[in-house]
Amino acid sequence: MRRFRLNTRDISAEAKRRRIGIERAQEFEEELESERDRSSRHQKPNAEKEAIMTSFDPIAILNWEEVVVVNSVTNDGQFNTNSILAQIPPQKGTLRSIVQMCANRWMNAVLPMSLRAVYTTSPKPRKYKTLPSSIINAPVLLLAKCLSVPSLDQEVAALTIGLLFFKHVTYLW
Numbered sequence: 287m288r289r290f291r292l293n294t295r296d297i298s299a300e301a302k303r304r305r306i307g308i309e310r311a312q313e314f315e316e317e318l319e320s321e322r323d324r325s326s327r328h329q330k331p332n333a334e335k336e337a338i339m340t341s342f343d344p345i346a347i348l349n350w351e352e353v354v355v356v357n358s359v360t361n362d363g364q365f366n367t368n369s370i371l372a373q374i375p376p377q378k379g380t381l382r383s384i385v386q387m388c389a390n391r392w393m394n395a396v397l398p399m400s401l402r403a404v405y406t407t408s409p410k411p412r413k414y415k416t417l418p419s420s421i422i423n424a425p426v427l428l429l430a431k432c433l434s435v436p437s438l439d440q441e442v443a444a445l446t447i448g449l450l451f452f453k454h455v456t457y458l459w
Contacts (some may be wrong), residue, residue: 342379344372365401381450385451391453422452427444
């Protein structure tokens with residue numbers, strides 16, 4: 287067995303290293319605690335509390351007095367917006383999820399995957415063709431009239447639905 291001789295210089299160096307390690311750990315804990323405090327002060331409210339709830343009723347869309355018809359992208363046919371959106375099952379949820387679900391169903395019915403590479407939602411001139419605004423705006427009016435959003439004014443709800451629909455369609459590209 288080997289014996290180590292410790293002198294005062296080695297002992298003080300070891301004590302200093304440990305003290306520095308403890309100080310660094312304490313500083314790290316203080317920084318972590320202050321970061322938690324800052325994030326808790328500036329934290330957004332819970333998304334569940336912030337979410338706008340709504341219900342989707344396909345019968346209301348199917349029975350709507352106006353039938354919204356849109357020409358296809360290639361102008362070889364027309365699409366009945368009411369019947370396309372009426373195929374979605376009734377459900378309740380956040381306004382965002384319901385609008386996104388309707389946008390997905392609408393875009394799948396109106397624009398086949400083979401043509402999606404040709405079109406863009408950007409208004410800037412590009413080599414791609416701009417998607418006609420009638421295709422984007424047709425279901426928005428219908429959804430704004432038929433979705434029940436009790437927590438919002440009708441005009442604010444229509445604007446919110448339009449923005450959510452357009453943003454999701456833009457995201458699909």
